[in-house]
Amino acid sequence: MLPDLTQYTWIAWLVLALVFIIIELVTLEFTFLMLAAGSLIGGLGVWLLGGPWWLQIAAAAAVSLVLLFTIRPLLLRALRRSSRLVPSNVDALPGLGARVTRRFEHGAGEVKLDNGETWTAQLAAGSQSADLDVGDRVVVTAVRGATAEVAPAATPTPPSKDVSDA
Template identity: 50%
Template structure:
């Protein structure tokens, strides 16, 4: 019985440690998840200071954190990411790019020159071969190989 009274008497220290730990993790992740959990911890600390039993403090903290995670976090994330540049970069920018076959593209390899000036090792997405001069479009990139298909395929599909 003495242990339970000690826990209830010093629960505010546990809440402070929990809040500070969540805030430090939030500073490292910047995802608003641990911020919402720390605000839930503040609600638990507040209920402790108002004299609520420990079990009620935990329920209040969990409920506040859950509501904030479900209601407040999504619009905050959308607002934070609103200014991001939607332009694809690196390999993602190559998908959909057109080009021309330089050397015969078959299942064993070949080369294409893309419209951005890059020369890539290529393979066809479907069976068959693509002859030099064929206009192609990149379907996907796997490692250092571009998987291409003839330009006409895309307009009919």
């Protein structure tokens, strides 16, 4: 006579949940986490309540589907909302201010960026002023290899005094 294996179904539910959690650690998309929760809540839960094997499978599937379509989208939205794309390295240089450290001759010179780095520089194609002296402010418009493309910074105009204010 064969033993009744349904009394060991709880082991199968735990192993299945453990396998789903391991796969989730590799994928990080919350899909297998929802399947693991469905296995534990639905399958193991119905087993603890004394339900038959087919009801355990149906409950595990139902709980997994509910979690997949309700909780998973909320988790993904929260995860992606907090990971804003921040430019770094060379991608962060355009728009950064700089000061000329070597006079521009024939459109080429040297600048010290506001982040402290010193770069060889070239005037941007649309720049009208080709005579930048040491100390002049420029703005990085692009990076071409190891050369920063710069344009003269717009000089802020001081606010004019209105005689009616006096």
